[in-house]
Amino acid sequence: MADRDLTILYICTTCKVTGESNSEGHVPSGQRLFERVRDIHAPDSDVPVQPMVCLANCDQACSAAVSAPGKWSFILGFLTPDRAADLLEYGRAYANSEKGIVLRKERPESLRHSIVARIPSPELFKNEAAQVELVAGQQKEEAAE
Ligand code: FES
Numbered sequence: 001m002a003d004r005d006l007t008i009l010y011i012c013t014t015c016k017v018t019g020e021s022n023s024e025g026h027v028p029s030g031q032r033l034f035e036r037v038r039d040i041h042a043p044d045s046d047v048p049v050q051p052m053v054c055l056a057n058c059d060q061a062c063s064a065a066v067s068a069p070g071k072w073s074f075i076l077g078f079l080t081p082d083r084a085a086d087l088l089e090y091g092r093a094y095a096n097s098e099k100g101i102v103l104r105k106e107r108p109e110s111l112r113h114s115i116v117a118r119i120p121s122p123e124l125f126k127n128e129a130a131q132v133e134l135v136a137g138q139q140k141e142e143a144a145e
Helices: 029-040 081-096 128-144
Strands: 008-012 049-052 064-067 073-076 115-119
Touching: 008 029, 008 081, 029 049, 029 081, 064 081, 073 081
Parallel strands: 008 049
Antiparallel strands: 008 064, 064 073, 073 115
């Protein structure tokens, strides 16, 4: 298993959902999502949470991402501040997974359709055997969805 301590949950603090105010002083939904996650997060035992300015997924806001060495990275979209606890739960499941795969049925209900992109770790392609294993794992994952 990859080092759990190196998993990071990124949250875009500048995300605004469709129709959200642009007025001065307005707190963007992404910032409110980050603050809620931070408020319920236990820093001594959980996945580190890192605020970010734009994850280049603005049209599918609010956005977050998870990443760890040797694992798939995932971008999540269509989040709202009330999904903070579910996002944190997903981050923990990701941290505890071997390669970052948390099947849809294993995610909190509100996040079952929130993954908008994924990126493999270069480490998953380190040799031909690893590539064969990666393709087989993808096929198994797709069959389980
Ligand atoms: S402003 Fe949040 S992804 Fe761009």
